[in-house]
Amino acid sequence: MTDSPAPLADPHLRHPADASAGDGPRDIVILGSTGSIGTQAVDVVLANPDRFRVTALSAAGGRVELLAEQAHRLKVRAVAVSDAGRAGELREALRARYGPAEPLPEVLAGPDAATELAASECHTVLNGITGSIGLRPTLAALRAGRTLALANKESLIVGGPLVRALAEPGQIIPVDSEHSALFQALMSGTRAEVRKLLVTASGGPFRGRTREELEHVTPEDALAHPTWAMGPVITVNSATLVNKGLEVIEAHLLYDIPFDRIEVVVHPQSYIHSMVEFADGSTIAQCGPPDMRLPIALGIGWPHRVPDAGPVFDWSKAMSWEFFPLDEKAFPSVALACHVGALGGTAPAVFNAANEECVEAFLSGGLPFNGIVDTVAAVVEEHGTPEGRDLTLDEVLDAETWARARARELAAHMTRPTAEARA
Template sequence: MTDSPAPLADPHLSHPAGAADAPADGPRDIVILGSTGSIGTQAVDVVLGNPDRFRVTALSAAGGRVELLAEQAHRLRVRAVAVSRADKAGELREALRARYGPAEPLPEVLAGPNAACELAASECHTVLNGITGSIGLRPTLAALEAGRTLALANKESLIVGGPLVKALAKPGQIVPVDSEHSALFQALLGGTRAEVRKLLVTASGGPFRGRSRAELRNVTPADALAHPTWAMGPVITINSATLVNKGLEVIEAHLLYDIPFDRIEVVVHPQSYIHSMVEFTDGSTLAQCGPPDMRLPIALGLGWPHRVPDAGPVFDWSTAMSWEFLPLDEEAFPSVALARHVGALGGTAPAVFNAANEECVEAFLSGGLSFTGIVDTVAAVVEEHGTPRGGGLTLEDVLDAEEWARARARELAARTVRTTGATTAEARA
């Protein structure tokens, strides 16, 4: 994967001189995609706490929590609301009518797989993409093509469609919202790009830090969903337990900041207080730290280049604290090394990696795949996919690769005997 002339997320380009003095007059218009998920609900909290800074014009969600979506729409007085599941449109309209008074105009309702894309391209200043999964790619592209500032929490859209995103994004158009990449974004202000020696991406280690691979074979979904520091959705929580999430973040850091993979390191930090670090060529390391609360990077993504006062909690520096740093156990957690390999392959390989993982996580949660079988199966699918062909990547290429990877992952996962702890490789033998 070749580096582009400038990083996708450059805090220097996104922070013009004098911009930090004061926010612009009037609230900034925001569209929130994935508003009923973990990122979306916390973004709504940030907006409601800062009505002088932000105004939400539209919301989108998948459709599984229609009542919450209607409540958000009413509280925020949005112009439009969308659900990707067309069969939920009627239920959403009923929920809206129940919330709104007789004299209150109802927001426009959009439904279907392209509804989020329509909102992403609508008139606003910033689009927060908080959708989970690679289905966020199309809305990411729509927001960039429309010239909106993109507060990006949907890492999968960048990972599976990196070249497509790079081709559309203008300098400074993307502001990362993942806590790790927001931390890198801020720490990079401490020097020039040429002065960066290494990016240090921190990982909590998840609920299984310190366990061997043998000890991981028989962990249950309930075990894996018990994250020690972060409250997240089930897919992201399982990805954190396997450290697939960290592998995805390594690829994302490479794409956002154009730092080679051999200069991006993962460091285990169980407390999740330091969100990531940048090591510079003079030996100095800058770290961004704060309590593990996503409202901080969300507020920064919505308000950049301005900070939002009191966006989240702060440390009590009068209380003793201990912060630990540990090396990553790549034998027990091979997902990061696999992600580096996939990122270096480029092309459709990251899409295959991500799609296969989403299917394997679903199989694990439903009891059809062992915990270690998740990454084993993903690795098998990546190996079968092979080296991507040359030439420019298209959206159709990405979608075709994902479809193949999902089908193949389901086939391989179905052969795994979870009750015996057999891996996919063992099941294929």
């Protein structure tokens, strides 16, 4: 590992911005504020007004009433929607919330609005956007020198080399529960002492089922996650374990650990969020009830912990924690993701974009559950091996565009089982 690049996330390093943060509340920009990560981040901020102050919010635009409520409660300077057609509705919602003497925040709209806010004056940008559209804001925040609390795993996965080229030591703090757990566990030893990263997976709603038994599952089945409350895309990704494959790629990029030293372990209770095995045989685990407020608080508050950020276990009650090996035949997505991650270049962008299209096709009733990963694998294979040269943003976006179109074409030729067949 001596010739490897430095890891993007290192708990032993501090970003220079932390040295000049001062004693007052830390200024935060929240991207994706009306989503699952964003709403919980707002809860953390409101519970800790002495620690955090939100200066700007962004959202897609589907929940303008909630966005206006958040803006008013947090007294932000600016608010943005990526759907320019919802800007007027947002302004009306803001005027309804604000009193006559209260100044309205600036409203930004359009596909570049979140990117503009990511570069605005603040200490930390929390990127809670879902999907690869979060790449440009990620790059903007890094370029502007902000600390990046990263929940948008897709931007790192599809643009890994671009992110690596911009990120300074200690600038990225992971917010995904698994990567936050690894980040915390890695404090227990040096980088050279790490033997293996163990990424835990709940197994989703279909743990224990065979590939044949998964042929007839419905979107309603896939959206019934047993332990986490998330958006529909991430929930389906958890059902296929594509989400876990993406997390393995992310762990490789964040911590610079080879794929053959990253292992997925199924842990249904979701109490242990991930583990690090060290060279002496010690395994350090980070655990807690399944609640995203703790990793969010650590992400925006680092290097300090926020008291009572999340719930704790009642150790006076009996608990059982189980672990199982991953069934790679029923869930081939993790092995496919490792292959894609090793290929590098635009392959991860193709993998992610094709999956997003296939999940949409599944949710709309046009693609069988097993067809999601099968179609993604076909698109990845057709894409081929990327050329060994520096990656550009245009190449990533072009690869995504091709992958989305090709995934839609292939998905259109797959037939989802009828109700009679499922019966």
